[in-house]
Every structure is written in C-alpha cells, then in structure tokens.
Amino acid sequence: MADKVKVLVVGVGNMGRSHALAYHRMDGFELVGLMSPSIHSRSDLPTEIEGYPKFADFDEAMAATRPDSVSINSYTDTHKQYALKAFDANCHVFIEKPLAVTVADAQEIVDAAKARNRKLMVGYILRVHPAWQRFIAESKKLGKPLVMRMNLNQQSKGEAWAVHKAIMTDHTPLTDCGVHYVDVMCQMTEAKPVRVHGIGASLSDEVAIQNYGHLHIEFDDGSVGWYEAGCGPMMSEVAYFVKDVVGPKGHVSIVPKTGTEAASSDSMDSHIQTNLLLIHSAELDDNDNFVNEDTWSSMADEPSHDDLCQREQEVFYTAISEGTDLTEHMDSALSSLKIVLAADESIKSGEVVHLS
Amino acid sequence: MATNVKVLVVGVGNMGRSQALAYHAMDGFEIVGLVSPSIKTRELPDELAGYPKFTDYDAALADAQPDAVSINTYPDSHADLALKAFDADCHVFMEKPIATNAADAEKIVGAARAKNRKLVVGYILRVHPAWQEFIRQAQGLGKPLVMRMNLNQQSKGEAWGWHRNLMESLTPLVDCGVHYVDVMCQMTGAKPVRVHGIGAKLSADTKMQNYGHLHVEFDDGSVGWYEAGWGPMMSEVAFFVKDVVGPKGHVSIVPKTGSDAASSDNIDSHTQTNSLLVHSAELDDNDNFVNEDTWISMADEPGHDDLCYREQEVFYKAITEGTDLSEHMDSAVNSLKIVLAADESIKLGEVVHMS
Numbered sequence: 094m095a096d097k098v099k100v101l102v103v104g105v106g107n108m109g110r111s112h113a114l115a116y117h118r119m120d121g122f123e124l125v126g127l128m129s130p131s132i133h134s135r136s137d138l139p140t141e142i143e144g145y146p147k148f149a150d151f152d153e154a155m156a157a158t159r160p161d162s163v164s165i166n167s168y169t170d171t172h173k174q175y176a177l178k179a180f181d182a183n184c185h186v187f188i189e190k191p192l193a194v195t196v197a198d199a200q201e202i203v204d205a206a207k208a209r210n211r212k213l214m215v216g217y218i219l220r221v222h223p224a225w226q227r228f229i230a231e232s233k234k235l236g237k238p239l240v241m242r243m244n245l246n247q248q249s250k251g252e253a254w255a256v257h258k259a260i261m262t263d264h265t266p267l268t269d270c271g272v273h274y275v276d277v278m279c280q281m282t283e284a285k286p287v288r289v290h291g292i293g294a295s296l297s298d299e300v301a302i303q304n305y306g307h308l309h310i311e312f313d314d315g316s317v318g319w320y321e322a323g324c325g326p327m328m329s330e331v332a333y334f335v336k337d338v339v340g341p342k343g344h345v346s347i348v349p350k351t352g353t354e355a356a357s358s359d360s361m362d363s364h365i366q367t368n369l370l371l372i373h374s375a376e377l378d379d380n381d382n383f384v385n386e387d388t389w390s391s392m393a394d395e396p397s398h399d400d401l402c403q404r405e406q407e408v409f410y411t412a413i414s415e416g417t418d419l420t421e422h423m424d425s426a427l428s429s430l431k432i433v434l435a436a437d438e439s440i441k442s443g444e445v446v447h448l449s
Numbered sequence: 450m451a452t453n454v455k456v457l458v459v460g461v462g463n464m465g466r467s468q469a470l471a472y473h474a475m476d477g478f479e480i481v482g483l484v485s486p487s488i489k490t491r492e493l494p495d496e497l498a499g500y501p502k503f504t505d506y507d508a509a510l511a512d513a514q515p516d517a518v519s520i521n522t523y524p525d526s527h528a529d530l531a532l533k534a535f536d537a538d539c540h541v542f543m544e545k546p547i548a549t550n551a552a553d554a555e556k557i558v559g560a561a562r563a564k565n566r567k568l569v570v571g572y573i574l575r576v577h578p579a580w581q582e583f584i585r586q587a588q589g590l591g592k593p594l595v596m597r598m599n600l601n602q603q604s605k606g607e608a609w610g611w612h613r614n615l616m617e618s619l620t621p622l623v624d625c626g627v628h629y630v631d632v633m634c635q636m637t638g639a640k641p642v643r644v645h646g647i648g649a650k651l652s653a654d655t656k657m658q659n660y661g662h663l664h665v666e667f668d669d670g671s672v673g674w675y676e677a678g679w680g681p682m683m684s685e686v687a688f689f690v691k692d693v694v695g696p697k698g699h700v701s702i703v704p705k706t707g708s709d710a711a712s713s714d715n716i717d718s719h720t721q722t723n724s725l726l727v728h729s730a731e732l733d734d735n736d737n738f739v740n741e742d743t744w745i746s747m748a749d750e751p752g753h754d755d756l757c758y759r760e761q762e763v764f765y766k767a768i769t770e771g772t773d774l775s776e777h778m779d780s781a782v783n784s785l786k787i788v789l790a791a792d793e794s795i796k797l798g799e800v801v802h803m804s
C-alpha cells in the first residue's frame with residue numbers, strides 16, 4: 094500500500110493519546126480523526142493532536158473520515174461493538190488489551206478479522222519491548238519445568254486511584270494487567286496452559302469489584318506460574334514489582350538497578366522500565382558451591398512508554414502494508430484473555446478451572 | 450511435681466542443639482541424655498559435652514527415666530517417638546511439623562490428651578515479640594485480609610545438603626509453611642476453607658518437589674498465599690515477604706531502611722524482623738494520604754537461640770503450672786492440615802476443601 098494508512102483513533106485516555114501521537118509522528122499513517130463521547134469537553138489533549146477532527150459519535154466519525162484502520166483505545170466494554178463495526182467497514186483494527194470483556198466477545202472479534210481478511214493487532218506492549226524480549230529469550234535457557242513469578246501491585250492515591258477506580262468498573266486488576274504477563278509466561282514455556290486457580294479480595298468500599306487478585310497457572314509441560322495484581326491506597330509496596338523466572342539451571346529476573354529504588358509503584362513509566370536483567374546459574378562444584386557469579390545486564394535500550402506505542406504501531410503498519418500473518422498474535426491474545434478470565438471464574442466458584 | 454524437669458533430648462541437629470542449650474541454661478530443666486544414632490561421631494557445643502549420650506531411644510527412655518522428651522528429629526520419626534514418650538508418662542516438646550500426615554498428628558494429640566501430658570510443638574514465631582506485634586497490627590486492618598508470605602532460600606554448600614535431607618520426608622511448603630499458615634490463622638481468627646497448590650521439581654537431586662506455592666481461603670473472605678522454594682537455582686528476588694493488607698492499610702516486616710536483608714539461607718535472617726512497617730490507607734478529600742508510613746524498630750530482637758529458650762520457658766510453665774495447651778495443639782494440627790492439603794492439591798490438580 095503506497096498511500097498512507099488513514100487511521101481513526103477511538104478513545105483519548107492514557108493509551109489513546111499515546112497511540113494518536115505515534116500515528117501523528119509516523120509517515121505511514123494519516124490521523125484522520127479522534128473520537129470520544131466526551132471529546133468536546135476535553136481541554137487536556139497534547140498540542141500535537143489538538144488540531145485533528147474531533148467526534149463524539151463513532152458512526153459519525155466513521156462516515157466522515159472513511160478510515161483504512163481504526164485504533165480502539167476505549168473502555169473494554171465498548172471494544173466489541175467498535176471492532177465489529179470497523180471490520181464491517183472493511184477496516185483493519187488496532188485494539189488495546191484486554192481484547193474484550195468475555196471470551197465469546199473476543200472470539201467474535203477474531204473471527205470477524207479472519208472472515209474479512211483484515212489485520213487485527215492487540216496492544217500487548219511487552220511484545221515490542223526489547224528487554225522483555227530478552228527476558229523471554231533468557232528464560233528458555235533455564236530448562237524445564239519453569240516457575241514464573243510475576244506481579245504488579247500499585248499503591249495508588251490521587252489521580253492514579255481515580256484512573257484505577259474507573260478501570261475497575263469493567264475489570265479486576267488481575268484481568269486488566271494479567272493478560273500481559275500470562276502472555277509472557279506462554280511465550281516462555283511454549284506449552285499449553287491447562288489449569289488456573291484464583292483468589293481475590295475486595296479491600297475498598299469505593300469499588301464494587303475485587304481490587305486484589307492472585308492466580309496460579311499450570312502448563313502441560315509441568316511449568317507453573319503465579320501472577321498477582323492489586324491496586325488502591327491500602328496496597329503494599331513490599332515486593333510489588335516481581336518479574337522472575339526460575340528453572341533447573343538457575344533464574345533470570347528483571348530487577349531495579351543496584352543502589353536505586355524502583356520508581357513509585359503507580360508511575361506509568363516505572364511499570365515498563367526494566368532496569369537490569371539479573372542472570373543466576375545454579376551450577377555447583379564438587380563442594381556444592383556456585384561455579385559462576387551472577388551477572389547483571391543493563392538494558393541500554395530503554396524505550397519510554399510512548400516509544401513502545403510507536404513500535405507497536407510500526408508492527409501494525411507492517412502488517413497492513415506487507416500482509417504479516419497475525420494468526421499467532423490473535424490466538425495468543427485470545428489465550429491470555431481466557432487465562433485471566435478463568436482466574437476470575439475460579440475466584441467465584443472456589444474451584445480450579447480446567448482450560449480446554 | 451518438683452521444679453526440676455528431667456528432659457531427654459532426641460536429635461542433635463540444628464534445632465536439637467539449640468533446644469538442648471536452652472535446657473542447659475535454664476534452672477528448671479535437667480538434661481538426662483542426648484539421643485542420636487550418630488551421636489558418638491557428632492561434634493557438640495562444649496556446654497553439652499558432659500551429658501549422657503545414647504544411640505538408642507528405647508534404651509535412653511528406660512535408662513534416663515525422663516519427665517519430658519524433646520523431639521528434634523526428622524518429621525517422619527515424630528509420631529513413633531512421641532507415642533513412646535507418652536506411654537512412658539512423659540511430657541513432650543517436639544519440633545514442627547508435628548507429623549508427616551494428619552492421622553499421625555491426630556494420634557499424637559490424642560495420646561497427649563489421653564495421658565494428660567503436655568505437648569508443645571516448636572512454633573517458634575509464637576514466642577517472637579515482633580511476630581506477636583505483627584499479628585496484633587494485622588488484626589487492626591479490617592476485613593478481609595490479604596496475607597502474602599514466603600521464605601525462599603537460594604541454598605548452596607552445607608545448607609543445600611540440609612535441604613536435600615529435609616526433602617527426604619517433606620516439601621519446603623510443608624516444612625516451613627506451617628509457621629506461616631499458623632500466623633495467618635491467628636491474624637484472621639477465621640476458619641480455613643479451601644487450599645490450592647502448585648509445585649515444581651527443579652532439582653534432579655531431591656526426592657520431592659523443591660518449590661511450592663499455596664493459596665488458602667478463610668470463611669471470613671480473607672485470603673493468603675505462602676511460597677517456599679529451596680535450592681541453588683532459587684531466586685533471591687522477593688525471597689522474604691511478610692506482608693498483610695486489609696481495607697485500612699498494610700503492615701509488613703521489612704529490612705531496616707538502608708540495609709539489605711541478610712542472605713536467604715542464613716537461619717538468623719529467617720526470624721530476624723528488622724522493622725515493622727505500618728501504612729494507613731486513609732485518604733483526604735483530594736485522595737491523598739492523611740498519614741505518613743511509620744516504621745517500628747524491633748529493638749528487642751531475640752536471636753534464634755533466645756527464641757528456643759522462650760519456647761522452653763513456655764514448655765516448663767505448662768508442665769509446672771498446668772497451662773491449657775488445647776488451642777496450641779489444635780493449631781499445630783490445623784496448620785499441618787493446611788500445608789498437607791496444598792501438597793494434595795498439587796498432586797490432584799484440584800482445590801482441597803477443608804472439613
């Protein structure tokens with residue numbers, strides 16, 4: 094496709110504006126409009142994108158801008174309706190995670206993409222992060238089974254707490270954040286997830302949904318993982334940022350640089366900022382002492398949140414213009430959503446959920 | 450009962466020698482023997498060098514005629530030794546876990562009750578002032594509680610040797626977990642209802658899985674997780690988590706500000722608490738915190754041997770003053786049942802419902 098890809102951005106919150114800035118900067122895209130029900134009352138849009146056509150209604154925006162692609166960054170409960178309408182209009186779709194509120198809805202979106210032969214890309218931002226790609230590559234050298242320990246807890250107050258409360262009208266933190274990490278676990282093991290168990294608790298009377306969750310996941314190669322997510326003013330910052338994988342041959346972990354503290358738990362950049370990759374080998378000599386010293390690698394290439402959004406859009410652009418096969422990508426998006434929703438289901442039923 | 454309690458110490462490993470040193474230091478106890486199959490070749494602390502040594506338990510019981518037996522052997526021998534001690538009309542101190550299966554645990558407690566003898570199980574955190582404060586603070590956080598605890602050990606050298614030995618009879622989850630699930634039960638004051646476990650065998654040198662993680666749910670809506678992994682491959686990332694969150698905030702045992710927690714396989718660092726961090730969730734009208742976090746320094750930090758001494762003080766008092774140990778014994782059985790349920794859950798791939 095020689096011409097620019099016309100893109101309509103739906104949703105101008107945190108993620109929407111980051112993606113809009115990426116489209117604005119990139120030669121391959123032409124940003125043709127910004128849509129959000131409250132757009133006319135928003136005065137806080139970044140200057141670079143302030144001047145684009147604004148719409149409060151999706152259908153109106155689609156008719157007026159006739160885009161080639163739609164970038165969906167709205168609350169999850171609107172994902173299905175916008176995505177299906179976009180495919181109906183023959184558009185490609187970029188869509189933020191989680192793909193949908195239910196597995197059935199997510200499946201419908203994927204089926205529509207396939208039926209229409211359009212590209213569907215889901216915002217699994219860690220997939221374009223060089224340090225996370227390296228983390229996954231190193232984990233594959235640890236042998237099997239793997240024990241994958243990951244979390245992201247946020248002691249949130251002020252504005253961040255307000256954002257969390259809004260997200261929690263749709264999703265538990267486990268579902269909203271967990272998809273990234275269980276997707277990483279699936280990439281690390283390259284095995285099939287088979288069982289999920291969850292526990293959760295409602296620690297705030299300001300939200301109806303549980304603001305804390307912890308899941309167990311088991312794979313068919315014997316690997317196991319756990320993911321934890323909790324947010325709110327009561328949350329602890331003890332062990333709030335765990336990205337750690339252990340195998341028979343040792344462990345590899347993303348850790349803060351020595352001598353510095355990890356940035357505050359509710360700062361967006363600190364969620365992605367990787368600091369150092371710690372690699373530990375379990376090899377012992379005849380006296381049961383370690384043969385090798387631990388190594389710390391600095392992640393020289395530390396893209397910011399906005400850089401990563403741009404990298405995602407580069408992948409989206411290449412998929413549209415060169416026809417990249419996104420089957421694995423879409424299947425993984427479905428699989429990771431199934432896993433976290435199974436955790437929510439497990440919490441409700443009090444039983445293990447067996448994945449088909 | 451005279452104030453002198455004659456005690457026979459069985460097992461002279463790490464815990465056995467610590468408990469023996471306590472009996473030696475205390476006026477109320479008189480050590481009448483040290484028992485271990487390998488006792489003739491063991492290097493013992495100087496203070497214990499003079500006591501009668503036995504390789505055979507039955508002979509020691511008959512010969513030394515103790516009032517109490519202190520059992521500090523591998524867990525799979527606990528039931529046999531304890532039942533014989535009760536048969537000989539002795540009181541029993543024993544290291545945790547009380548047994549390797551629930552049936553044996555019930556039998557041991559049943560025998561103590563039938564013989565009207567005292568049974569104290571080595572739940573060392575119960576005599577630790579900082580842990581007592583941790584529990585008390587947790588009870589002020591509202592409900593439900595989220596209790597996050599672990600003790601992972603990247604072990605090499607001698608420590609890895611001990612771990613492999615322990616793993617002949619128990620997983621780390623069972624061996625260590627009993628302390629922490631007992632703390633969780635004390636914090637909630639509620640009944641554990643469901644347990645789920647995951648585990649993995651990361652070493653070719655152990656019989657059992659050397660890594661485990663459990664979920665436990667209580668009937669008041671509280672939830673907890675406990676993790677334990679041992680071995681040279683284990684990570685020291687987040688290896689020492691003692692944290693409880695409730696609606697009103699959280700309380701956590703943390704290393705003192707500016708210092709690193711001691712290495713993960715050092716036994717003093719397991720009980721050493723450093724500071725208690727207390728955080729309040731209360732927000733003002735702008736959703737900002739009303740209160741600053743506070744750190745309570747644990748000035749009175751008993752070392753491992755001090756704690757063993759405190760446990761034996763409890764044992765002595767129970768024997769001489771007749772303290773009611775029902776709650777203590779029931780908790781020992783209950784906490785064992787929880788961790789065994791985790792092991793069972795791992796094997797079955799299902800949740801275990803506690804009766």
